[in-house]
Every structure is written in structure tokens, then in C-alpha cells.
Amino acid sequence: MNTKHAHRRAVAVAVAWSVVLCALAGFPAADATAAVVTESGATLYERMARLDEYLMPDPQAEIALARSAAPAAISDQATVLTLKPQGYETVANGTNGFTCLVERSWMSPFDSAEFWNPKIRGPVCYNPAASKSILAYTLRRTKLALAGLSKAQMLDAIRAAAARKDLPWPEPGAMSFMMSKNGYLGDAAGHWHSHLMFHVPKAATASWGANLPGSPVVLDDREVPEPETIFLVPVAHWSDRTAAPIM
Numbered sequence: 730m731n732t733k734h735a736h737r738r739a740v741a742v743a744v745a746w747s748v749v750l751c752a753l754a755g756f757p758a759a760d761a762t763a764a765v766v767t768e769s770g771a772t773l774y775e776r777m778a779r780l781d782e783y784l785m786p787d788p789q790a791e792i793a794l795a796r797s798a799a800p801a802a803i804s805d806q807a808t809v810l811t812l813k814p815q816g817y818e819t820v821a822n823g824t825n826g827f828t829c830l831v832e833r834s835w836m837s838p839f840d841s842a843e844f845w846n847p848k849i850r851g852p853v854c855y856n857p858a859a860s861k862s863i864l865a866y867t868l869r870r871t872k873l874a875l876a877g878l879s880k881a882q883m884l885d886a887i888r889a890a891a892a893r894k895d896l897p898w899p900e901p902g903a904m905s906f907m908m909s910k911n912g913y914l915g916d917a918a919g920h921w922h923s924h925l926m927f928h929v930p931k932a933a934t935a936s937w938g939a940n941l942p943g944s945p946v947v948l949d950d951r952e953v954p955e956p957e958t959i960f961l962v963p964v965a966h967w968s969d970r971t972a973a974p975i976m
Contacts, residue, residue: 773842774842774843776880777877783812785831792820794912795852797852797909798852798908803854804829804906809830826856831850832849833871835870839884846915855905856903858899858902858904870883896955898956899929908968910968922973922974923968924961925962926962945963
């Protein structure tokens with residue numbers, strides 16, 4: 730049999746079995762065109778993959794990953810959320826007002842090629858002010874994604890919510906920790922850098938001196954529909970105190 734034909738047949742068989750197994754497991758089947766590899770070797774995630782690819786089967790592993798976003802002195806006393814088929818659920822009640830969870834790919838900017846990348850795991854710990862405001866953005870996007878909306882539909886829904894002022898503005902002092910060495914922020918970024926994030930109402934780059942030579946403040950200037958601007962400050966160690974790569 731021709732090698733190329735044999736490969737195509739193997740792929741077709743694998744896809745067919747995937748559809749059957751997903752149906753038996755109760756998950757929607759993956760779209761065969763959900764991820765496309767370009768000529769340059771980059772992967773474009775064009776639509777949502779199977780739900781089970783975004784879930785973590787071991788709850789304890791997800792809890793540990795969520796807590797790794799911040800130093801243990803903070804995360805050990807934080808509330809922890811984990812992702813279930815119907816959305817995030819509280820699995821541990823904290824006492825310090827912080828909230829830790831593992832973000833999925835749909836928290837990326839809407840123009841990101843990895844918006845539906847099922848491998849993304851972004852551990853984050855919101856401080857009390859961010860837990861009262863920024864966390865709502867994560868919960869809303871997650872609800873829309875799990876409801877089966879397309880990226881365009883999600884964007885329209887969030888823009889409409891922002892226009893109606895249904896989304897809270899960042900509380901004064903809102904910030905979050907992303908210091909996990911075990912996170913995966915995308916095929917291009919990998920673990921990226923250990924960093925802190927500061928959430929403020931829409932603001933100009935210059936107001937924080939961001940992205941200037943020698944400035945430790947970074948602005949990801951990709952547009953997001955929520956009423957916030959995020960400034961990032963890389964730090965020199967991970968949450969477990971081991972050295973992190975210098976930016």
C-alpha cells in the first residue's frame with residue numbers, strides 16, 4: 730500500500746474511533762479542523778477542541794497547580810477553584826481573600842492564534858481586590874466557552890456586557906500572581922516568566938512607564954474587551970523560591 734495512502738487511512742481510522750469514544754464518554758467530538766498546522770510549523774487553533782482536553786482528570790493535581798501560582802504563604806490560605814464541565818467550582822474555602830485557579834486558553838486575547846489551545850494551563854492567584862472584580866471576567870468567559878459559543882460570539886457577548894456596564898471595573902489595588910514554574914501559557918510562550926500582574930481601568934502605556942528601555946514594567950498591548958489594562962512585572966524567582974529565567 731502506498732505510504733501516503735496508508736497514513737491517510739490511519740488518520741481516518743483514528744478520527745472515527747475518537748468520535749465513537751467521545752460519544753461513549755459523553756463529550757462532544759473534536760472537530761477535525763480545530764487545529765491546523767501551517768507551513769511554518771506553527772499551530773493555529775481555529776475552534777474549541779473536545780471539552781475533556783481542557784479538563785484536568787486529577788482534581789488534586791489541579792488544586793496543586795492552582796496553588797503554585799503564588800508563594801505558599803499566600804496560596805495555602807486561598808480559596809481554590811477547579812474547572813468542571815459546567816464551569817469553575819470552589820473546592821477549598823480560603824481565609825485570606827485570595828482566589829487561586831488555573832486559567833484555560835479562552836482567557837487569551839481574542840486575536841491570539843492560541844485562543845482555543847487545549848494545552849494551555851495558566852495558574853493564577855487573585856488578591857482580594859482582584860477576586861472581587863477581575864475574577865468575574867474569567868468566570869464569564871468560561872461560561873460562554875462552555876456554552877459552545879464561537880470566539881466571535883464570545884467577543885460580541887463580552888463587548889455587549891461591557892457596554893451595559895455588567896462587568897465590574899478593577900477594584901483599586903487589584904493584582905494577581907502568576908509565579909508557577911509548572912504553568913503552560915502557550916506553544917509560543919511556554920512557561921514564560923514568573924510575574925506579577927496589576928489590573929487597572931483602561932490606561933495608557935506611558936502612565937506606568939511600561940515597555941521602555943530598562944523599565945521592568947511590561948504592557949501586553951493586545952486588545953481585550955473587558956474594562957481593564959494589565960501591567961506585568963517579571964520577578965526573579967518562581968513561587969517555590971527557585972530562580973526564574975531573567976527577562
